[in-house]
Amino acid sequence: MPRILITNDDGYSAPALAALARALRPLGEVVAFAPDHNWSAAGHTKTMHKPLRVTKDVLPDGSPLFITTGTPSDCVGLALLGILPAWPDLVVSGINQGSNLGHDVTYSGTLAAAMEATVYGIPAIAASQDIQGDHAGDLDFAAVVVAMLAQRVLAEGLPANSFLNVNFPALPRDQVRGIQVTRLGRRIYRDVLICREDPKGRPYYWIGGEPPAGEPLPGTDIGALAAGYISVTPLNLDMTDQVQLARLAAWNLHL
Numbered sequence: 141m142p143r144i145l146i147t148n149d150d151g152y153s154a155p156a157l158a159a160l161a162r163a164l165r166p167l168g169e170v171v172a173f174a175p176d177h178n179w180s181a182a183g184h185t186k187t188m189h190k191p192l193r194v195t196k197d198v199l200p201d202g203s204p205l206f207i208t209t210g211t212p213s214d215c216v217g218l219a220l221l222g223i224l225p226a227w228p229d230l231v232v233s234g235i236n237q238g239s240n241l242g243h244d245v246t247y248s249g250t251l252a253a254a255m256e257a258t259v260y261g262i263p264a265i266a267a268s269q270d271i272q273g274d275h276a277g278d279l280d281f282a283a284v285v286v287a288m289l290a291q292r293v294l295a296e297g298l299p300a301n302s303f304l305n306v307n308f309p310a311l312p313r314d315q316v317r318g319i320q321v322t323r324l325g326r327r328i329y330r331d332v333l334i335c336r337e338d339p340k341g342r343p344y345y346w347i348g349g350e351p352p353a354g355e356p357l358p359g360t361d362i363g364a365l366a367a368g369y370i371s372v373t374p375l376n377l378d379m380t381d382q383v384q385l386a387r388l389a390a391w392n393l394h395l
Contacts, residue, residue: 142168142294145219145228145257149179149212149236149249152197152205156235156269156279161203163283164232167291171224172199173206173215180238182249184256185211194223212253220260230294231257234267235282239307241361242327242354245375254303258377263293264303270365272310281313285370301377309365317368324373325360328353 144164148157152174161170179185187210197205206223208215212233220227233253240248250266257264267286269277286306293304309316332349356366364371 142229143226144168144170144290145216145224145231146170146172147174147212147215147231147233147253149175149182149233149253151175151178152207154237156237156283158200159279159283160232160235160267160286161199162201163280163287164290165201165203167287167294168229170203171206171219171228172203173208173219173223175212175215176207176209179211179249180236181247182211182252183247184213184252185249186217187211187214192218194218212249213256216253216256216260220257220262227260228262230290231262231264232267232286232290233257233264234269234306235279235286235308236266236268237271237276238268239270239365240266240268240305241307241365241371242325243329244327244352245305245324251305251375254305255377258301258303261300263298265289265293265306266303267306267308269308270310275310277308277310277316278313281316282308285319289372298374299376303375305361305371305373305375307361307365307371307373309368309370311368315368316370318370320364320369320371322361322364322371322373323359324375325357325362326355327362328355 192210194208236250245251254264254266329352330350334346334348354362356363361371
């Protein structure tokens with residue numbers, strides 16, 4: 141049976157991790173490897189400056205669970221570098237609490253775990269559930285859809301350097317209109333710097349502000365969610381700008 145590694149950036153106790161394990165278990169052997177706390181917006185961080193610890197537990201469905209002090213990408217790295225006895229056939233990261241759309245992919249710990257798997261040549265899926273105020277989608281439904289995509293990836297594979305980024309709208313399952321294959325949209329961030337003082341009068345800072353917005357253009361992941369669809373976006377680790385590559389060649393750069 142296929143071996144499936146699941147991870148996240150919300151931490152090992154996140155309900156979505158257990159939902160994902162339940163949905164994927166019919167497809168093969170599921171093992172979870174997750175951080176011991178939330179690493180949202182950690183990006184593709186690899187721990188090099190301090191030791192990492194790993195403890196063992198189980199998920200509610202009985203699937204093995206490894207818990208580490210490291211980041212989401214560390215979870216995948218530790219698993220592949222020797223903690224697990226054999227490499228998985230697929231890595232699934234999520235289901236994140238909050239969407240990862242457009243430029244979010246450069247910040248996301250959820251995406252970072254999928255990227256780390258892709259670096260090692262293992263097919264990967266990153267999945268996220270949008271939240272709008274007090275409204276979120278059905279995690280069990282999202283997990284079933286991820287399992288359907290996982291089955292297709294296991295059967296058909298993914299090209300080298302490629303992985304899938306899946307986002308679910310903040311809607312009940314009976315209001316989700318379908319699935320769209322999309323490109324990345326453009327996020328609009330509304331961050332603000334909040335300055336405060338500690339009891340000794342020394343300044344400290346928070347980066348806060350309103351949740352990010354985005355341009356809901358047709359064909360984009362942001363547009364799909366805005367229209368009530370699940371977005372499936374194929375991403376590639378090769379970030380070379382082919383148009384700019386040709387343009388720079390025409391500059392005839394030399395020393």
